[in-house]
Amino acid sequence: MSDTAGALQHPWPNLRLQREGVGLGMWMFLASEVLFFGGLFVSYAVYRSFNEEAFRIAGEHTEIVYGTINTVLLLTSSLTMTVALRAATANMRDLTLACLAVTAALGVAFLICKGLEYREDLKEHLFPDPHFPLSPPATQMFWGFYWIMTGIHAVHLTGGIAIVLVVLVLFKRRVIPVQGSTMEGVAIYWHFVDSVWLVLYPLLYLAGRS
Amino acid sequence: MTDHAPSSRPELDAERRSERRAQAWWLWKGPALVWLALIVLFAISLGSAYLPLGDGNIAANLLIAAVMIVLLVTFLMDLQNATVIVRLIAGAGLFWLIFMFSLTFNDYLSRYY
Numbered sequence: 001m002s003d004t005a006g007a008l009q010h011p012w013p014n015l016r017l018q019r020e021g022v023g024l025g026m027w028m029f030l031a032s033e034v035l036f037f038g039g040l041f042v043s044y045a046v047y048r049s050f051n052e053e054a055f056r057i058a059g060e061h062t063e064i065v066y067g068t069i070n071t072v073l074l075l076t077s078s079l080t081m082t083v084a085l086r087a088a089t090a091n092m093r094d095l096t097l098a099c100l101a102v103t104a105a106l107g108v109a110f111l112i113c114k115g116l117e118y119r120e121d122l123k124e125h126l127f128p129d130p131h132f133p134l135s136p137p138a139t140q141m142f143w144g145f146y147w148i149m150t151g152i153h154a155v156h157l158t159g160g161i162a163i164v165l166v167v168l169v170l171f172k173r174r175v176i177p178v179q180g181s182t183m184e185g186v187a188i189y190w191h192f193v194d195s196v197w198l199v200l201y202p203l204l205y206l207a208g209r210s
Numbered sequence: 211m212t213d214h215a216p217s218s219r220p221e222l223d224a225e226r227r228s229e230r231r232a233q234a235w236w237l238w239k240g241p242a243l244v245w246l247a248l249i250v251l252f253a254i255s256l257g258s259a260y261l262p263l264g265d266g267n268i269a270a271n272l273l274i275a276a277v278m279i280v281l282l283v284t285f286l287m288d289l290q291n292a293t294v295i296v297r298l299i300a301g302a303g304l305f306w307l308i309f310m311f312s313l314t315f316n317d318y319l320s321r322y323y
Contacts, residue, residue, distance in 0.1 A: 024296050031303030038307040042314050049318065068256060075248050082241040082286045090233065191287045195279045202271035206259035210267050 007180035015181065019089075022181040026188045037196055040149055044203060047141050054138035059207030061126060061134065062146065066117035067205035070110050071197065077106035078194045081187050088183040093171070096178045100168045103190065107161040114154055121146075146204050153200060156193045163189070244285045251278050 012018035048055045084099035125133050127147060128140035167186055170176045255274040259267055284290050289300060 027296050027299045034303035034307055038310050042310050078286050079241050079245040083237050086237045188287055195282050198275050198278050202275050206271045209259040210262045
């Protein structure tokens, strides 16, 4: 049974335009997010261009196994999120709910992996302070970027997981219909958080491996 | 396609099942291919990081990351089917990012001290 009527909101004449409206709003937000992360990327690039050797030495100490597992987890979550959106558009309720649940689970798995990685980093005392174990001193800059970049990314992902879970519950209780425009915004945001990680990974985990 | 209650007519059920299988294939096929391409590119990037390429390492890693993001944005974020205004907004983010990098490095790379 289609619940298109409940999905359509004022003032949209049809669902297609409503979805486009949500997509447009989310892309505007993401364009500003690009500049937010861009500020971090440009700072990283400037400091790295002046401290190439220090960044190489510091980069050898990131936990590449955790980083690699996390990349695969996020890429796979983007697959399930895309299928969730397609299923929602086709009003396949069960598949939408299942894919959303898997996406959130993959997101949580990422955070658990990240937590384990942070524990290893802390054990090795890899955070900038007077007892920092590596030299030259500029290696601390790399680790400053590591904590800020991965921390902000984790905050974004946590927000994404929370949104996915809330939407999942609202769909399940039939508060909002799956075929509406909600999934459009959720999916685009999720993929953005994934794509930020695709830049962070080479900057933080692949530096200094050769 | 919508969820149906089981029918008392088996031939209709069989028809619906095959229709659903076709639909499931349509839902998964495209995104799964993109996912596979992303995983392969990721593996190439990871492997290349261990080759002694000097400055070529980070260049290769970032180039592959850029290709991965283009794939993700085009097919998974579905920018290929987006309206012109949405593409413009998405492009604006990239446009100002390029400005941020070029203006910043215009200063740092031209310093002689």
